[in-house]
Amino acid sequence: MNIVVLVKQVPDTWSERKLRADDSTLDRDAADAVINELDDYAIEEGLRLQEAHGGEVTIVSMGPDKAADAIRKALSMGADKAVHVTDEALRGSDGLVTSAVLANVLRRTGFDLVILGSESTDARMGTLAAMLAERLGVPQMSFASKVETDGSKISIHRQADYGYDTVEGTLPAVVSVVEKINEPRYPSFKGIMAAKKKPVETLSLADLDLDASQAGLAASATEVVSFANRPPRAAGTIVTDEGDGGTKAAEFLASRKFI
Amino acid sequence: MAEILVLAEHDGETVKKVTTELLTLARAHGEPSVVWTGEGAEAGRARLAEFGAAKVYVADSPDYADYVVAPKAELLAHLVALKTPAAVLVAATSEGREVAGRLAVKTGSGVLTDVTALTAAGDGDGLVGEQSIFGGAITVQSRVRTGTPVIAVRPNAVTPEPASGAAEIEPVQADISEDAKTARVTGRVVAERGERPELTEASIVVSGGRGLGSGEHFALIEQLADSLGAAVGASRAATDAGWYPHQFQVGQTGKTVSPQLYVAIGISGAIQHRAGMQTSKTIMVVNKDPEAPIFELADFGVVGDLFKVVPQLVEEIGKRSEG
Ligand SMILES: Cc1cc2nc3c(=O)[nH]c(=O)nc-3n(C[C@H](O)[C@H](O)[C@H](O)COP(=O)(O)OP(=O)(O)OC[C@H]3O[C@@H](n4cnc5c(N)ncnc54)[C@H](O)[C@@H]3O)c2cc1C
Ligand SMILES: Nc1ncnc2c1ncn2[C@@H]1O[C@H](COP(=O)(O)O)[C@@H](O)[C@H]1O
Numbered sequence: 156m157n158i159v160v161l162v163k164q165v166p167d168t169w170s171e172r173k174l175r176a177d178d179s180t181l182d183r184d185a186a187d188a189v190i191n192e193l194d195d196y197a198i199e200e201g202l203r204l205q206e207a208h209g210g211e212v213t214i215v216s217m218g219p220d221k222a223a224d225a226i227r228k229a230l231s232m233g234a235d236k237a238v239h240v241t242d243e244a245l246r247g248s249d250g251l252v253t254s255a256v257l258a259n260v261l262r263r264t265g266f267d268l269v270i271l272g273s274e275s276t277d278a279r280m281g282t283l284a285a286m287l288a289e290r291l292g293v294p295q296m297s298f299a300s301k302v303e304t305d306g307s308k309i310s311i312h313r314q315a316d317y318g319y320d321t322v323e324g325t326l327p328a329v330v331s332v333v334e335k336i337n338e339p340r341y342p343s344f345k346g347i348m349a350a351k352k353k354p355v356e357t358l359s360l361a362d363l364d365l366d367a368s369q370a371g372l373a374a375s376a377t378e379v380v381s382f383a384n385r386p387p388r389a390a391g392t393i394v395t396d397e398g399d400g401g402t403k404a405a406e407f408l409a410s411r412k413f414i
Numbered sequence: 415m416a417e418i419l420v421l422a423e424h425d426g427e428t429v430k431k432v433t434t435e436l437l438t439l440a441r442a443h444g445e446p447s448v449v450w451t452g453e454g455a456e457a458g459r460a461r462l463a464e465f466g467a468a469k470v471y472v473a474d475s476p477d478y479a480d481y482v483v484a485p486k487a488e489l490l491a492h493l494v495a496l497k498t499p500a501a502v503l504v505a506a507t508s509e510g511r512e513v514a515g516r517l518a519v520k521t522g523s524g525v526l527t528d529v530t531a532l533t534a535a536g537d538g539d540g541l542v543g544e545q546s547i548f549g550g551a552i553t554v555q556s557r558v559r560t561g562t563p564v565i566a567v568r569p570n571a572v573t574p575e576p577a578s579g580a581a582e583i584e585p586v587q588a589d590i591s592e593d594a595k596t597a598r599v600t601g602r603v604v605a606e607r608g609e610r611p612e613l614t615e616a617s618i619v620v621s622g623g624r625g626l627g628s629g630e631h632f633a634l635i636e637q638l639a640d641s642l643g644a645a646v647g648a649s650r651a652a653t654d655a656g657w658y659p660h661q662f663q664v665g666q667t668g669k670t671v672s673p674q675l676y677v678a679i680g681i682s683g684a685i686q687h688r689a690g691m692q693t694s695k696t697i698m699v700v701n702k703d704p705e706a707p708i709f710e711l712a713d714f715g716v717v718g719d720l721f722k723v724v725p726q727l728v729e730e731i732g733k734r735s736e737g
Contacts, residue, residue, distance in 0.1 A: 172548045179554075193667065250525060251518055273508075276666060276689075279547070280527050281508060282515030285483060289516040294596040295482050298508055310600070313482065316507070316612075316661060318605035322482055324597045334667045335660060376524030376560035380535075380542055383553050388711055391697075393704070396718025401726025404698065405734065407714040411696060413618065413642065413675050414731050 156210035156306060156326075159264055160201040160234065161257065161271040161283075163191045164218045164225035178372060179379035180247040190225045193272030195232075195339040196332050200302060201270045202233045203337065208306055210267070211235045215260055217245060217253060223355070230350035231342035237355045238264060244360055247372030254286035256370060259363050261291060266327055268309075273298050273331040284331035294324030297331040416444035416500035419493060420467070421486065421513065423505050424450070427457035431615045432505040434574035436567055437465040439532055441577060443541060444500050447471060448581070449493060451478035451486055455583060463581035465574060473586045477595065483509060484594035487516035492588045494521055494562050501541055506566035507614070514566045523561025528670075530571035530693070541565070550692035569614040570672050605659050613645045613662060618675045621647035621664055621691070622657075625680015625701065625720055629657035634724050635679060641731040647671065647691075649681045665690035680720050683708025700724060 166172045167187040175182045201212045214229040214237040216222050226237045240260055248256065261269060269291075274281040288295035296302070299311040300319060309326055312319040314333050342350070360370055368374060394403050408414045418440040423430040433448070440446035447469040448462050455472040462470055471493060478485050490502055490513065502517065504510040506528045518525035529543035535557060536542075543565055545554045558564070613619065620642065622635035632652075639646045648658040650665060664671055666686040676694035681687060683699075683706055691697070692711065699708050699715040700723050709715045716723050 172551065174552060174554070250515065251522075254515075254519065274667070279666075280515075280525075281511045282518075282525065282527065285487075285512035285515035286519050288597075289484070289487070289519040292593055292596075295484065295512070295516075296597060297482070297512060312603075313599075314660075315509070316614075318603045318661065320482075320599045321601040321603070322597050323600050328597075376518070376522070377526060377556055377558050380555040380557050382555065385546070385551055385553055388713075391709075391711075391713040391715060393709055393712065393715040393717060395704070396716055396723055398722075399726075400700070400716040400718040400723040401728075402730050404700070404714065404716050404723065404727045405730035407698065408642075408675075408731070409734060411675070413696075414734055 156204065156208040157265055157267045158201045158205055158210060158212045159261060159266045159269045160194070160197050160212060160214055160229065161269065162194045162198065162214050162216045162225055162229050163275050164188050164216065164222040165191045165276050174379070174382050178247065179382055180372065188221055188224065190228055191272055191275045193274060193332065193334060196334050196336055197270045197272050198229050198232050198234060199337045199339040200332050204268065204302070204304065208304070213238065213264060215257065215264065216240070217256055219246070226355060227350050228342065230353045231346040232340060233346060236353055239355055239357045240363070241357060242360045242370065244367035244371045247375060248370055249375035249377045250280045250282050250286065251376045252370055252374050254283055254290060256363065256365065258287055258290040259365065260358065261287070268304070268326060269329045271329070271331050273333050284329050288329045291329065294328040296322060296324060296328050299330050299332050300335040302330055302336070417497055418444040418446050419490065419497070419499045419502045420446050420448050421490065421502070421504040421510070422448050422450045422458065422462070423507065423510070424454060424458050426452065426454040429458045429461040431574065432569040434461070434465045435569065435572040436503045436505065437462070437467055438574045439567060439572050440503055441466045443532060443534065446579070447497070447499070449490060451489060452476065459581050459583065463579050464576050466577040466579040467581045468579050470581050470583045471586045472583055473588050475590065477590045480599050481595045482597035482599060483512045484516060484597070485590045486513045487520060488590060488594045489586070489588050490517045491520040493586065499562060501563040501565055504564070504566050506568045511566050514564045518564045521561050523564050524558030525564040525566065526556050526558060527566040528568045529565050530568050532565065546693055568670065568672065605661055610639060611643070611645045613647055613664070613669050614671055616645035616671070617673050618642050618644035618677070619647045619664070619671050619673045620644045620677040620679065621649065621681060622652055622679050623649035623681030624651035624655070626652065626657065632658050634720070637728050638677070638679070638724055641728050649687050678708050679724060681708055682706045683711065
């Protein structure tokens, strides 16, 4: 089975994340960069399906040069090879443009399954799986908390507000995963060493027959008009319980008319 | 006035609260037409009229429920071509975002997700959406510059205000293509859900975390929630431990809530939890560790043992509601 896992490098949620003052795009230098947390689960699911069905796992990531670190980590978990789409002209791409570029890459690599995270921690769009399924004309198997496939049919549990739906389709398909799906492995020492020798193909926009007007900030269908750092929350009242903590909490709720 | 399409969220008869929020928002910028998929439009109509819907486009095929997302996007794209609306509003639920994503691709339009407010652009050119990003640390004003803006609005961000509308029903004939029928819903497993308000819609949410120590102790959270008419939420530590069902998880990989009041009990306030509750209007905290980061967000916090503080709080609320 030809499995492609999409991986995005994002600023660490634990560090301070900022937007650039000049063009309101993500300030990628301000924060530590890590693999989007949910993508670990996507990689893990790809590796498990490979273990069950054979074939190859290819990592595809679009991002700056630095995203090579995220790709290495994915390879060290056990993926076979990677494609890194990187071009200065891609900076500031919105969801619509990102999905167009990634769909273009996926048509080149071919796939039985595309696996991705259901949401990234920076953009939090949660739309890429739907956009890719739309562009590629394949079943949208999104928000999967469980995936089963025999190599031609696929069924998932699609997580929903009320519980889950079972959804069926045929391969090729796009699958997005939620964190309940598995427990991602840690890269082993052997894996880390092996990753250094695995092939990573680097593609520019020209390699994809796209030009700069079709990418990045320029092509994006949305734009940030302005932004403001939220004023810090006014410091609240903190009391230590001396046998009356519950009463004081009730007084607070009453003062704000909640009771 | 420009027409604005609003995709209804409903359960086959009852209109979800978020749809009344979308209607309220749409009314400020144009004339809202609801798009209703599947059955139940007649039943839901009165409510839509109450919130100012001018029209209700009804496509009643069961396919909208039987296939994942794509048929809804197809219907909306059809209506966008037919009616050339000024914008399309959907709820920023996981499914709503996906409808927005597919629609954006079909119509080559920009999409804004998780919008909390809409204003007319200063230069009169279109709408500007407000988004709160990075767990509420930054507020962004964004605009769609290509196509028909597709705007996914965060539930509970807008206060629904009634205003009467005709809610005239207009059936829509839209064929659903085979391409939209590749992911078939074959079953539905509905987790038990009590009488409490829905998490993302509730005006008060009471959440419990690892501090509860066990599933049984969640009864305390439920008691407090019920005394306040609140929904129950949980941290991931609590859902992972199986103390409370996953669909009640609040945070980055759970629900995003922004109620009037959020009460965090025995929750440390990890960044992933904060991402889902930071925009709550008022936050109250009970935690025994004065260093817990959740206190940074608290309007009111009690440093103490939840097993002492919460029962006393429940009792006190009971006394006050009697008195
Ligand atoms: C990919 C990813 C996604 C995640 N998504 C989410 C998410 O969506 N939502 C989420 O919540 N987390 C999420 N997390 C997990 C998050 O990092 C934290 O681990 C989690 O929120 C911790 O839950 P907690 O606060 O209940 O537990 P803890 O951090 O263990 O905190 C428990 C708190 O209870 C207090 N306490 C203990 N006993 C008592 C007592 N008797 N009385 C009063 N206080 C007491 C302690 O002082 C402590 O502060 C995610 C993590 C990852 C890696
Ligand atoms: N630039 C990118 N390169 C590769 N994968 C991406 C990229 N952006 C998003 N993804 C994938 O899409 C998922 C959802 O992202 P989003 O729709 O932006 O929230 C992520 O978890 C990644 O798997």
